Amino acid sequence: MKYVTKADGSRQPFDRKRVRRTLENFGLDPEDADRIADDIEEAVPDGIRTAAVLRMIRTRARAVRPAVAHRTNLRRALALLRPKPDFEEFVRILLREHGYRVKAGCVLAGRCGEHEVDAIAQKDGTTLFVEVKHHVSYHRMTGLDEGRIARAIVEDLQEGFRSGRCIVSIDGALIVCNTKLSEHAKRYATCRGIEHIGWDYPVERNLRTMIEETQSYPVTIVSGVTRSVTAKLAAAGILTAKAVAYGDAATIAHDSGIPLQEVLLIAERARKILEPELRRPPG
Template sequence: MKHVTKADGSRQRFDRTKVRRTLENLGLRGEDADRIAGEIEASVPDGVRTAGVLRLIRTRARAVRPAVRHRTNLRRALALLRPKPDFEEFVRVLLREHGYRVETGCILAGRCGEHEVDAVAHRDGTTLFVEVKHHVSHHRMTGLDEGRIARAIVEDLQEGFRSGRCPVSIDGALIVCNTKLSEHAKRYAACRGIGQIGWDYPAEKNLRTMIEETQSYPVTIVSGVSPSVSARLAAAGFVTAKQVAYGDAGVIAHSSGLSLPETLLVAGRARAILEP
């Protein structure tokens, strides 16, 4: 049995599943991910540092898919987005990609007060208000508080609609976050009928799978994109790599204030990531 040594000096059992998951986050799938994970497990010495494993993962991944050199880990890319307005706009774009009609800039009146919500999303005859939660550290859990607050807002808005104060009939809430959800948060939301989308929750339609199904990667997936460049792109409405890769480079450069060479560089790397 092999072990890895973490940054704090502690040791834990080598987990091949984690290696495969990291390869998937870099865009590898199926047999390639399985094969490389097995090769890495067989080749590393007992006690190898996790940083060394990560370097080996990227090296092996680049040999199969050269575009990996242009790509940041997806969880890290999401964390690199500014919470407001970048990640909020990213979530709105992602929901539209999955068939929601999304309204923004919404202030809804409940019976007891007004509520500024991140979005109102409509699909299949259901109307939800959307609460977006972003953590800079993707290792941090999203906890119970968001669900309790969302439950209170739903009740107030529904009472506001019945009293004529709220023009929109809200059926429920949808919380979208870039991290994992605590077990307490999941139980409470399930009990109260609150929708939740976290990094790996729910199992079939979580944030990761929703992004990968539509290739709606954040623009920060492109390695070498500085915070100032991604902020300028987001301010101009370009929050996904797909928007930059296949948009009009001249329009993007003009609206974001970037030079045309800067824009073309990001667009080229984004296309390399998106295309087989």
């Protein structure tokens, strides 16, 4: 069995399924993904760093689908967003794509104090306040403190509602972050009923899968989009690759102050990233 070395220095078994999934997420068809995954599994030396594996995946994927050259790593793309307001608004967009009714952040009164929340999300009869956490270093873990604070806020808001101070009946909390969760944070969240959406947690509905299922990629997925351009697009209400790919380029240029030719270039690259995946057969 071959092992790979993660960014934190730990080792784990080489995962061919993960390589294949990454290739399909780049827009390759199942046959090409299988073939390249087999090639990489055969070629990687034991102990190779995960970053080197990703470079191998990108190089081989680019040979089959050149549009891969226009796409950056999703974890890096999320890290490139400004925590406020960009990532917060991106999370609100993503939750709406998954059927939540979402209101922007506000201040809610608890029994003992006021609490500023990043959003209120409703789905299937449940109302959650949303806490958004963003780390520029996507290798950093989201720890226990966020869950403990959220638990205390839930209790205060529920007591506030019963006493007539809070106008919204809150059922629980949802913490959304762009990194992995520590094992301690997972255990506490499970025990206390705090919902989490992290990079790879929970397995069946995490940040990565939620983005890929709806192709709600941040605009920073497009390689070459600078922080300055990202900020200007965000100010114009453009936070996803879909919005720039299929929006009106002239309107986006006018509203953002970005030259039309640059908007057209970003839109063209975004479409090349999105359209192969849109044509991919279900399943």
